[in-house]
Amino acid sequence: MNYKHIPVMLNEALNYLDPQPGQYFIDCTLGGAGYTVAIAERIGPKGKIIAIDLDKMAIENAKFQISNFKFQNIILANENFKNTTKITKKYFHKKKVDGIVFDLGLSSAQLADRSRGFSFQLDTPLNMSFGCQMSDFGCRTTEDIVNNWKQEKLEKIIREYGEERFAKRIARKIVECRELKSIKTTGRLVEIINQAVPDFYKRKKINCATKTFQALRIASNNELENLKKTLPQAVDLLAQGGKIVVVSYHSLEDRIAKNFFRQESRGCLCPPGYPVCQCEHKQQLKILTRGIVAAGKEEAAKNPRSRSAKLRAAEKI
Numbered sequence: 571m572n573y574k575h576i577p578v579m580l581n582e583a584l585n586y587l588d589p590q591p592g593q594y595f596i597d598c599t600l601g602g603a604g605y606t607v608a609i610a611e612r613i614g615p616k617g618k619i620i621a622i623d624l625d626k627m628a629i630e631n632a633k634f635q636i637s638n639f640k641f642q643n644i645i646l647a648n649e650n651f652k653n654t655t656k657i658t659k660k661y662f663h664k665k666k667v668d669g670i671v672f673d674l675g676l677s678s679a680q681l682a683d684r685s686r687g688f689s690f691q692l693d694t695p696l697n698m699s700f701g702c703q704m705s706d707f708g709c710r711t712t713e714d715i716v717n718n719w720k721q722e723k724l725e726k727i728i729r730e731y732g733e734e735r736f737a738k739r740i741a742r743k744i745v746e747c748r749e750l751k752s753i754k755t756t757g758r759l760v761e762i763i764n765q766a767v768p769d770f771y772k773r774k775k776i777n778c779a780t781k782t783f784q785a786l787r788i789a790s791n792n793e794l795e796n797l798k799k800t801l802p803q804a805v806d807l808l809a810q811g812g813k814i815v816v817v818s819y820h821s822l823e824d825r826i827a828k829n830f831f832r833q834e835s836r837g838c839l840c841p842p843g844y845p846v847c848q849c850e851h852k853q854q855l856k857i858l859t860r861g862i863v864a865a866g867k868e869e870a871a872k873n874p875r876s877r878s879a880k881l882r883a884a885e886k887i
């Protein structure tokens with residue numbers, strides 16, 4: 571199997587997770603299994619790691635990769651990580667875990683896969699769902715979104731998830747074009763974006779389709795909602811002293827992780843001025859990273875994907 575993905579900030583993630591022999595872990599984003607295998611090696615034969623991925627291709631690749639692995643300590647789950655509590659119950663029963671890691675977004679193998687439609691540089695069917703049209707996993711195809719969502723909703727996601735200044739023009743053009751003929755390929759979508767934006771925007775270093783593609787991918791996979799739903803589950807599942815690490819690749823995801831870690835590292839959340847606490851919120855986390863951790867110069871030079879990565883880590887108290 572030809573699944574290519576170089577793990578990003580693996581050493582940094584391992585340093586914070588600090589896996590020890592016999593411990594239990596969850597890798598919510600298996601991808602090319604780089605993190606999973608590195609953790610599995612450290613926890614040894616008495617430890618266990620559940621590795622989750624929506625993508626069958628990642629699961630099949632990992633099965634192949636670990637077929638001769640020295641320990642039988644990896645459990646693969648072709649699932650959405652938003653169901654982490656349920657998945658963990660199934661395999662670990664009531665046992666709490668020592669670490670949970672999220673390395674968000676998509677892998678290089680998915681980006682390069684011609685059948686998936688993640689790349690605006692390839693002319694492929696418009697899919698972009700991590701779970702390949704598995705509607706029961708909560709993914710929808712980008713083709714469905716661009717051909718059926720109302721103009722206002724398209725504009726909103728392109729503006730909010732893509733932080734695209736020409737969201738209104740792009741959404742309007744999409745709707746205008748789809749009325750003539752359904753939009754079915756990435757190539758056609760790129761043409762439409764090109765028609766929608768002003769000339770100066772096409773001459774910028776970053777391709778004018780980048781932000782719209784990011785927005786549509788986030789919407790197709792419900793990425794932000796999934797993360798928001800799963801972080802509280804992850805903290806509940808952690809044993810005292812257990813670590814959580816989140817690696818994200820755009821500011822929207824990073825903001826969710828940052829705000830969640832901040833909130834859970836505080837006790838009372840009542841507005842200032844309340845004489846007595848009403849919320850009964852208890853501190854659950856100690857933040858381990860001051861600000862974000864970014865990839866070092868050497869890694870950034872070798873692996874361009876790592877340049878946008880931001881790592882945050884916290885410990886359950």
Ligand SMILES: C[S@@+](CC[C@H](N)C(=O)[O-])C[C@H]1O[C@@H](n2cnc3c(N)ncnc32)[C@H](O)[C@@H]1O
Binds near residue numbers: 649677
């Ligand atoms: C950046 S890759 C992970 C790479 C991995 N850390 C490695 O070392 O190879 C992200 C993976 O997360 C998966 N993914 C994204 N959202 C998911 C979700 N909600 N549930 C399960 N898997 C998800 C994607 O399909 C992709 O394979």
